[in-house]
Amino acid sequence: MTFLAIDVGNTRLKWALYDAHRPGAALIAHGAEFLDHIDRLAESSWAQLPVPTRMLGCVVAGDAAKRRVQEQMEQMVRWDVEPQWVVSSAEEAGLTNGYDHPSRLGSDRWVAMVGARHHVLARGPARPLVVVMVGTAVTVECIDVDGKFLGGLILPGHGIMLRALETGTAGLHVPTGEVRPFPTNTSDALTSGGTYAIAGAVERMYQHLLQHSGQEPACIMTGGAGWKMAPSMTRPFELVDNLIFDGLLEIASRRFGA
């Protein structure tokens, strides 16, 4: 009973094939493609793959991207698997959704929160939780000790911040710099500005959650650019590579049964 997990973000599609649709399943193969390259998945990365029995994904890159992924799945002659996509809901896998309109919450955020909550529960008692996802955009979610998603921030990721500054000013066209406490050149000033904007926003949410719960939150970070942020955080953050896949496994085990 192989399981294909797919996460279509605004920059890249990430996929992973597991030997079962349950938490802790063994990873058989995985990969990532920029969205422009979705249309060659069938003839490249997926060509030699064992046939998936079930599939579950999350997509925030729009309906056209979703259709292109489904087209690739249809092109796989030996595959006979129905594409299923997570939609954020009021409740899922022990998590409750405090969003004003639960279905408007990005499904990648919802799935990552499911993964993070179960990551904490697998290690000990429930704790309040800050989940940071550093992708095209950055999201910072707060979950209370009972598993209620209280709310979260959306801010621009590194790339968007730099592009916004480049296009919005006359004099900011410089190579990527280093993160410095006291930047003394334009490159370092831009790179440090972006990094500390994110770190500062996260710190603020940590404080909100600490104040709300009266208990130190656990902190988990994920996403393609998470490793860039890790050294600049003000609190100890656990960097988890595959939080979205962990969430998809958790949801799949409930949805598809044993």
Ligand SMILES: Nc1ncnc2c1ncn2[C@@H]1O[C@H](COP(=O)(O)OP(=O)(O)O)[C@@H](O)[C@H]1O
């Ligand atoms: N090898 C890489 N390929 C692409 N983007 C990368 C890579 N390493 C880090 N990044 C950064 O990660 C971001 C994309 O992360 P990702 O989690 O794939 O985003 P999304 O889920 O929004 O598609 C990019 O904005 C880029 O800054």
Ligand SMILES: CC(C)(COP(=O)(O)O)[C@@H](O)C(=O)NCCC(=O)O
């Ligand atoms: C916030 C996001 C753009 C993040 O996308 P990503 O950086 O993962 O590509 C995405 O989760 C989204 O489109 N959300 C819908 C709006 C919301 O969550 O409120």
Ligand SMILES: [K+]
């Ligand atoms: K994402």
